[in-house]
Structures are given as C-alpha cells and as structure tokens.
Amino acid sequence: MLHNLSDEEYADIDWDNLKFGLMTTDYMYMMKCTKEENFQQGQLSRYGNIELSPAAGVLNYGQGLFEGTKAYRKEDGRLLLFRPDQNAVRMKIGADRMCMPSPSVDQFVDAVKQTVLANKRWVPPAGKGSLYLRPLLIGSGPSLGLAPAPEYTFLVYASPVGNYFKEGLAPLRLYVDDEFNRASPGGTGGVKTISNYAPVLKALNRAKNRGFSDVLYLDSVNKRYVEEASACNVFIVKGNLISTPATNGTILAGVTRRSIIELACDIGYEVEERGISVEELMDADEVFCTGTAVVVAPVGSITYQDKRVDFRTGSEAVCQKLYSTLVGIQQGVIEDNKGWTVEI
Ligand code: COI
Numbered sequence: 336m337l338h339n340l341s342d343e344e345y346a347d348i349d350w351d352n353l354k355f356g357l358m359t360t361d362y363m364y365m366m367k368c369t370k371e372e373n374f375q376q377g378q379l380s381r382y383g384n385i386e387l388s389p390a391a392g393v394l395n396y397g398q399g400l401f402e403g404t405k406a407y408r409k410e411d412g413r414l415l416l417f418r419p420d421q422n423a424v425r426m427k428i429g430a431d432r433m434c435m436p437s438p439s440v441d442q443f444v445d446a447v448k449q450t451v452l453a454n455k456r457w458v459p460p461a462g463k464g465s466l467y468l469r470p471l472l473i474g475s476g477p478s479l480g481l482a483p484a485p486e487y488t489f490l491v492y493a494s495p496v497g498n499y500f501k502e503g504l505a506p507l508r509l510y511v512d513d514e515f516n517r518a519s520p521g522g523t524g525g526v527k528t529i530s531n532y533a534p535v536l537k538a539l540n541r542a543k544n545r546g547f548s549d550v551l552y553l554d555s556v557n558k559r560y561v562e563e564a565s566a567c568n569v570f571i572v573k574g575n576l577i578s579t580p581a582t583n584g585t586i587l588a589g590v591t592r593r594s595i596i597e598l599a600c601d602i603g604y605e606v607e608e609r610g611i612s613v614e615e616l617m618d619a620d621e622v623f624c625t626g627t628a629v630v631v632a633p634v635g636s637i638t639y640q641d642k643r644v645d646f647r648t649g650s651e652a653v654c655q656k657l658y659s660t661l662v663g664i665q666q667g668v669i670e671d672n673k674g675w676t677v678e679i
Contacts, residue, residue, distance in 0.1 A: 346456045346495075353464040353497030355628060360466075362453035363492040364446045366438065367475070370485050374438045377446055379453050382492060392474025392484025397530035399473040400429040403627040404590075405465040405496075406451040406679070408458045409667035414451060414679040417665045419444045419468075421590045426472060429526035434483040437472055443489075446470070448679050450491040457495045461666065467496040467628065473529075499566065499628040500548050506635025506648040507548040507624065509564065511613060512538045513640070516555035517562055517585075524562070524585035531587075535565045549624070551637065553613060554585065560610045567626030568592040569634075571611060571619035572604075572653050578615075581608040591625040591661070594675065598660050604653070613639055621647045623654035631658040 348358065359382050366377025392398035402422040407415045423443035430437030438446065447468050451458065458466040469492050476486025500507060515538040518524020523531060535550065542550045551569060554560040562580055563569055568589045570579045577599045582588045599606050616622065622634035633648040633655070649655065663669030664676065 343456055345460065348495070350459055350463045350495075353459060353495055354501075355467075355496045355499040356494075358457070358494045360454040360457040360493045360495070362450065363490060364450045364453075366442070366446065366489045368436055368487055369476070370436065370483055370487065373436055374442055374487075374489060377442070377489065379449055385488070385490070387475055388477040390477035390479055392476060392478055393529070395478070396474070396481060397528070398433055398435065398484055399471065399529040400426055400433060400435070400527050401472075401529055402426055402468075402470040402527060404447060404468045404470070405627060405665070406447075406458055406468065406493075407465050407666045408461050410461045413667070414455070414458060415665065415667050416444075416447060416451070416677040416679060418590050418594070418675050419447050419677060421593070422447075422470065425527060425588060425590070426470065429528060430472060432523060432526045433528055435472060435474060435487055438489050443470065444677070446489070446491050448677075450493050451679055454493045457493060459495050459497075464495055464497040465665075466493050468493050496628070499626075499630075500632060502548055504632075506633045506646075508546065509549055509551050509622075509624075509634055509637045510542040510545070510547040511553065511561075511616075511637060511639035512542065512550045513553055513558050514538070515550075515552070517552035517565070519555040520584060522585065525582060525587060527587060532565075539565045547638070551616075554610075559612050561613060561616050562586055564624055567624040567629040567632070570595065570623050570625065570654075571616055572621035572623075572647075573615075573619050575603075575605055576607065577604045577653070578607045578609060578611055580611055589626055591627055591630065594661060595625050595631060595657055597673070598657055599653070602656065602660075617642070617644045619646060621652050621654060623652075623657075631661060 474484030475488040
C-alpha cells in the first residue's frame, strides 16, 4: 500500500532553474524475473538503493540496457507521455541483443505511468521542464563465468529535469573526434546498452575541458562518416534536404530522431537517412542534434582537425521550427494528430 509522502501539489524545489541532474523523487518501480521466465508483476516502492550480488551480470559483464522518456504537465494539469511504446519496443530489441528477457510493451508503459503518477508532485509546472523517466533492465543475478545472468531486474526511476546542456538552448560547439570510436559494425551501437556510454567519457571529458559541448564520432572503419554525438543523434540541413546517418547497426534509433524525420517531411523538407561524410557535414547550412534528453539542439560550430566551421542558428534555422513543433506536441500545446502523446 502506497502512502503519499506529501499532499502538496508540487515538491518544494526551485522550478525555475531545473538542470539535467539527478533529483531523487519519492517512488521507483521494480519487477524481477529469472532467465527461464518472463516478467509478470512489478510494484512501486520508495526510491532508494537496491541490493545486488557483487557477481551480478550487470556489474561484472555490463549486461544492462537503459531508456529515457519524459512526462510533461499541461497547463490544465493533465500529464502527458511522449511515445513511451517506442522506448518499450527499443528495449525489447536491445534485450534480445543482450540475451535478456524484457517487459512487454504494455508492462513497460504501465510501469512508466505508475512511476509518473506516484511522483506526480515532481512533474514540473507546464513549460518549466519535464519528469525524466529512466527505465533500466539489468542482469541482477550472479554469474562468475561469462553467461547470461540467472535473474533480471526491470526498474524505473524518475527525476525532474531542465535542459540537457549547460548552454541551455544556446547553440552547441561540437568537436569531431577522429581518435576514439563510439561503435563498430556488428557491435552494440544501435541498441541502448549501458556499455555504449562509459567508453565515450574520455573523449567527452577531453572535449569539455577544451570548451566544447559534446563530441561527434566518426565511423570506425573509414573514419570518414559521421555517426552520432555522445548523448544524441545528429542531422544536417543543406537547402531543402535534411539528412541524418542511417541506422545501420552503429547508430541509435532515437525516438526523437524518428519524430523529427516525420515532422521535417510534414513541413516540406526532403529527408534522407544515409551515410554523411565529414566533408559534407562541414559544408552544411545547418546542423542540429536530437535526443530525449537533448530534445532538438542547434549546433553553432563544429571543429574538425583544427578547422572550425560556423552554422546557421536562430529564428531562421529549420531546427528552431522543428523544436517548437516537437515541444508543442510533447507539452500538449499543439494538437497531436499523430497519436504520439499518451495521457496518464
Ligand atoms: C536520453 O536522451 O534519454 C539518453 O538516454 C541520453 C543520455 C546520455 C542522457
């Protein structure tokens, strides 16, 4: 039986200065199963540390996936999720790649809804940010030898968030790193495994120390084609053509990426998913990044091999229009005629 931790409508925090950082909330959702069964029934519990065997598959061999999705509060107080079924499907695909059972789409979406409702006072007021939901699927059972873990845990926790980058909505400065790779053919770059993220920290820290916002990675075979940034997908605009790297196994199939492709087509742009060389990138009119955490972020400049190129940003930029439309739909300000939003 859950007891409200507080009857207040909003948690007592500074809603005007939300950043993308962990702010612990009241409840989390958890569900477990063994490797022989499917997930059955989970439950909410107070947010807190979880107990794991030191031999857990996730700790020893990185058997784990995560997702990210957001809940928004409308002006009239109703709560909206954005395409949570797409995150559920992506988790299923990733689970297959990582030899894990996964929750069904309905179980996933239900868990996310329950987590939002239990943490309702942490959903920011309309227009001030969102409640970021972090579903995790981990091999929680012990195994000393390299093998799928004997037990799995699906967990959802939440944190109110604002803009991902410290730049806020200001244009990003990206650095093309041609030393470190993010993914390789046949690897796991296309799924959201936890083990895709720590390996980019070295490149990311180095770039941040030099004043850049994020790193753009090149394909590991030719060192020529743009893949994605550490935390988001990338798009380029040239004339009426918008292009983004094709999801060929090394690129994460972003939910925001797919939504932006559709919105760009709707407003009359030609959109291509294909290989984009670094030369073509540097010759673009405009570059922008997309992701659940990042939303749609304009890129002001890119530095590659000590050459810096500036790109169009501001109210004339296509990305500004796409951002406004996407955020309008997500926040329930623009009518959703695509069936993307889910009211809780
Ligand atoms: C997201 O955009 O939700 C992600 O999972 C990226 C993460 C590095 C914050």
